[in-house]
Amino acid sequence: MEKTMALLEIKNLHASVAGNQILKGINLTINPGEVHAIMGPNGSGKSTLSNVLAGNEAYEKTQGEILFQGKNLDDLAAHERACAGIFLAFQYPVEIPGISNMYFLKAAVNAVRESRGEEPLDAMDFLDLVEEKKKMVQIRDDLLERAVNSGFSGGEKKRNEIFQMAMLEPRLGILDETDSGLDIDALRIVSDGVNALRGSDRGFLVITHYQRLLDYIVPDFVHVLVNGQIVKSGGKELALELENEGYASWNGEQQ
Amino acid sequence: MKSETEKGFDGLADGEYKYGFVTDIESDSLSPGLNEGVVREISRRKQEPEWLTEWRVKAYRHWTTLEQPTWAKVEFPPIDYQAVSYYSAPKQKIDAPKSLDEVDPELLETYEKLGIPLREQEALAGVVAVDAVFDSVSVATTFKGKLEEMGIVFCSFSEAVKEHPELVKKYLGSVVPYKDNYFATLNSAVFSDGSFCYIPKGVRCPMELSTYFRINAANTGQFERTLLIADEGATVSYLEGCTAPQRDENQLHAAVVELIAHKDAQIKYSTVQNWYPGDKDGKGGIYNFVTKRGHCRGDHSKISWTQVETGSAITWKYPSCILKGDHSVGEFYSVAVTNNLQQADTGTKMIHIGKNTSSTIISKGISAGRAQNSYRGMVKVVEGAENARNFSQCDSMLIGDRCGAHTFPYIDINNPTAQVEHEATTTKIGEEQIFYCNQRGLDTEEAVNLIVNGFCKEVFKELPMEFAVEAQKLLGISLEGSVG
Ligand SMILES: Nc1ncnc2c1ncn2[C@@H]1O[C@H](COP(=O)(O)OP(=O)(O)O)[C@@H](O)[C@H]1O
Ligand SMILES: [Mg+2]
Numbered sequence: 001m002e003k004t005m006a007l008l009e010i011k012n013l014h015a016s017v018a019g020n021q022i023l024k025g026i027n028l029t030i031n032p033g034e035v036h037a038i039m040g041p042n043g044s045g046k047s048t049l050s051n052v053l054a055g056n057e058a059y060e061k062t063q064g065e066i067l068f069q070g071k072n073l074d075d076l077a078a079h080e081r082a083c084a085g086i087f088l089a090f091q092y093p094v095e096i097p098g099i100s101n102m103y104f105l106k107a108a109v110n111a112v113r114e115s116r117g118e119e120p121l122d123a124m125d126f127l128d129l130v131e132e133k134k135k136m137v138q139i140r141d142d143l144l145e146r147a148v149n150s151g152f153s154g155g156e157k158k159r160n161e162i163f164q165m166a167m168l169e170p171r172l173g174i175l176d177e178t179d180s181g182l183d184i185d186a187l188r189i190v191s192d193g194v195n196a197l198r199g200s201d202r203g204f205l206v207i208t209h210y211q212r213l214l215d216y217i218v219p220d221f222v223h224v225l226v227n228g229q230i231v232k233s234g235g236k237e238l239a240l241e242l243e244n245e246g247y248a249s250w251n252g253e254q255q
Numbered sequence: 256m257k258s259e260t261e262k263g264f265d266g267l268a269d270g271e272y273k274y275g276f277v278t279d280i281e282s283d284s285l286s287p288g289l290n291e292g293v294v295r296e297i298s299r300r301k302q303e304p305e306w307l308t309e310w311r312v313k314a315y316r317h318w319t320t321l322e323q324p325t326w327a328k329v330e331f332p333p334i335d336y337q338a339v340s341y342y343s344a345p346k347q348k349i350d351a352p353k354s355l356d357e358v359d360p361e362l363l364e365t366y367e368k369l370g371i372p373l374r375e376q377e378a379l380a381g382v383v384a385v386d387a388v389f390d391s392v393s394v395a396t397t398f399k400g401k402l403e404e405m406g407i408v409f410c411s412f413s414e415a416v417k418e419h420p421e422l423v424k425k426y427l428g429s430v431v432p433y434k435d436n437y438f439a440t441l442n443s444a445v446f447s448d449g450s451f452c453y454i455p456k457g458v459r460c461p462m463e464l465s466t467y468f469r470i471n472a473a474n475t476g477q478f479e480r481t482l483l484i485a486d487e488g489a490t491v492s493y494l495e496g497c498t499a500p501q502r503d504e505n506q507l508h509a510a511v512v513e514l515i516a517h518k519d520a521q522i523k524y525s526t527v528q529n530w531y532p533g534d535k536d537g538k539g540g541i542y543n544f545v546t547k548r549g550h551c552r553g554d555h556s557k558i559s560w561t562q563v564e565t566g567s568a569i570t571w572k573y574p575s576c577i578l579k580g581d582h583s584v585g586e587f588y589s590v591a592v593t594n595n596l597q598q599a600d601t602g603t604k605m606i607h608i609g610k611n612t613s614s615t616i617i618s619k620g621i622s623a624g625r626a627q628n629s630y631r632g633m634v635k636v637v638e639g640a641e642n643a644r645n646f647s648q649c650d651s652m653l654i655g656d657r658c659g660a661h662t663f664p665y666i667d668i669n670n671p672t673a674q675v676e677h678e679a680t681t682t683k684i685g686e687e688q689i690f691y692c693n694q695r696g697l698d699t700e701e702a703v704n705l706i707v708n709g710f711c712k713e714v715f716k717e718l719p720m721e722f723a724v725e726a727q728k729l730l731g732i733s734l735e736g737s738v739g
Contacts, residue, residue: 055694057690077698078690079693079697079699082696090694094687094688094691095688096684096692097680097682098709098710100709105695107697107701108695109696111697111701147709168695
């Protein structure tokens with residue numbers, strides 16, 4: 001029997017930003033259908049990892065290999081990675097003034113469709129898709145008409161990220177501290193949205209600082225990232241362990 | 256190493272060649288330099304009536320008393336007005352390319368991106384004569400016939416001087432007097448040619464004027480003069496310019512456009528300006544000093560200016576409206592893009608004179624590279640202008656952090672019933688926004704287009720449909736490579 005191909009394979013990944021070495025040898029494999037959580041203290045390199053995976057050119061991969069569905073990501077520019085099915089829900093989504101959320105999303109959805117050789121959605125089909133997906137994250141209509149993220153509250157921005165993820169139906173969803181800044185109701189809504197997207201052909205990398213999110217999005221695996229390295233991996237119970245003991249001991253171990 | 260004598264000889268050889276070239280078409284060109292004799296000679300060669308000759312001469316004499324204005328936020332080396340040749344009939348290009356294969360591929364690529372039909376590409380590149388295109392399409396003559404039937408006059412300025420001298424005499428300089436400003440005065444003295452249009456009472460011009468004439472427009476001289484009159488109840492939409500890149504060895508352009516709207520008349524004047532902006536280091540490029548003004552002469556008249564400015568090294572341009580008639584309306588919609596080392600100082604003036612007049616100003620300035628983009632606008636309400644209304648919105652977008660945007664609003668209100676609103680915003684597009692778009696599947700070029708077109712959509716929707724599509728593409732091309 002042939003082994004199914006991993007969705008994402010990260011081997012000995014080193015990366016730097018602004019000349020500083022941040023990631024120092026990450027190994028991680030995500031198979032289709034799995035949810036992996038990464039936990040770690042501030043500054044440990046969580047966002048750096050998500051930016052490197054998404055192809056942000058401000059971050060430089062200095063060593064190692066990243067395979068996405070067997071394909072070397074070095075060959076793909078950021079927009080090509082997105083089209084291939086990598087989605088990053090940003091920790092700090094930027095505002096894009098002057099262009100409405102809907103207009104932006106339509107361009108994004110059709111760019112992804114085009115790359116797959118599919119016909120672009122016309123206005124009607126697009127609106128149908130919006131109607132279907134917006135229920136998942138209970139996003140308000142006026143936010144769809146406003147300029148992308150402009151004047152959105154922190155929580156609204158995060159909801160908008162998950163809404164976009166639902167619209168774009170990626171293979172791999174990377175959630176970078178989507179929970180931070182959300183109240184408990186919003187956290188539940190966002191988590192329900194993510195859970196609805198879980199499926200056998202999709203994988204998630206859920207980055208969080210707090211254990212709380214993992215009560216709602218229950219991971220298959222938990223990894224602890226400290227100082228640019230994964231120092232421990234385990235099942236969902238590892239998150240609770242961390243909650244009780246904190247990161248201090250790991251930091252200590254590193255030094 | 257060449258000796259000094261040899262170098263001198265090289266120069267002489269050059270000169271001889273040039274001389275030979277000039278003698279061939281001697282009757283069509285004047286040698287560089289400007290004096291009263293030159294002005295009279297231009298008028299003589301164009302076989303103009305005496306009143307026009309004298310008008311030019313008055314303008315020239317006044318010009319000699321003026322100094323080039325320095326208030327605009329643009330910088331350029333001094334212009335040597337004596338080095339310019341003030342009269343040259345349309346050039347017969349001896350070394351014209353014989354087919355598109357011989358044309359600069361970069362230029363063709365741009366035509367391609369703009370979706371310009373092959374036949375027009377050939378004409379723009381100088382492969383075939385403009386006439387040939389019109390013959391092949393044979394629209395020009397058909398339209399001319401149709402317009403004439405309706406009493407519409409639409410012809411070159413020179414032709415109008417010959418065929419309709421009474422109209423030209425009545426309206427020329429009635430909106431932009433020859434004493435108006437340095438560049439308009441120069442234009443009045445030496446203008447080469449341009450367009451003339453008269454729409455008689457009650458006539459709605461059935462087509463966008465000059466849609467089919469864009470190639471002609473591409474070949475007009477550097478001192479262009481346009482005069483457009485909409486008589487009572489008439490309506491006209493006029494398109495000026497060309498989205499295709501226009502190369503021109505004349506660096507200085509100083510055009511004048513005068514619009515007159517009588518009672519109940521409406522004029523919509525749309526421009527796409529895409530003159531050569533110079534290279535990445537700011538070498539070459541056109542200096543564009545234009546005076547454009549509309550006069551809402553009658554009650555309930557309306558004049559709208561819509562402009563998309565992407566070209567030129569320097570743009571100095573303030574299409575304005577004098578709202579004289581009661582209930583008259585003035586509008587100004589503008590997109591000005593500057594990239595690399597381009598400089599634009601552009602805006603409008605709305606002068607409220609009649610009662611219940613209103614004006615709208617929507618200005619979108621986009622700067623990239625090391626460019627400087629300034630909005631300069633004036634709203635003036637005179638004492639007797641009861642219930643004047645103005646709404647102004649000036650938005651600037653900066654792409655990258657080496658460019659600049661500046662806003663200079665002047666408001667001069669002399670009547671307490673006036674209502675004037677001014678809004679201004681500045682937004683900055685950086686690598687983070689572009690990466691965000693990339694992460695959603697858009698490549699960098701699409702991302703810039705999307706952001707910029709979203710920013711400009713209020714102006715684009717004022718353009719005639721097919722022009723709007725071309726203008727959108729043009730913006731993308733102008734900003735290519737400005738990010739990432
Ligand atoms: N664009 C950047 N320029 C300079 N340093 C950066 C940049 N992004 C991140 N860093 C540095 O890299 C380290 C890891 O940051 P980050 O990956 O954001 O951590 P986390 O997301 O785990 O809080 C920090 O020391 C941070 O200051
Ligand atoms: Mg982070």
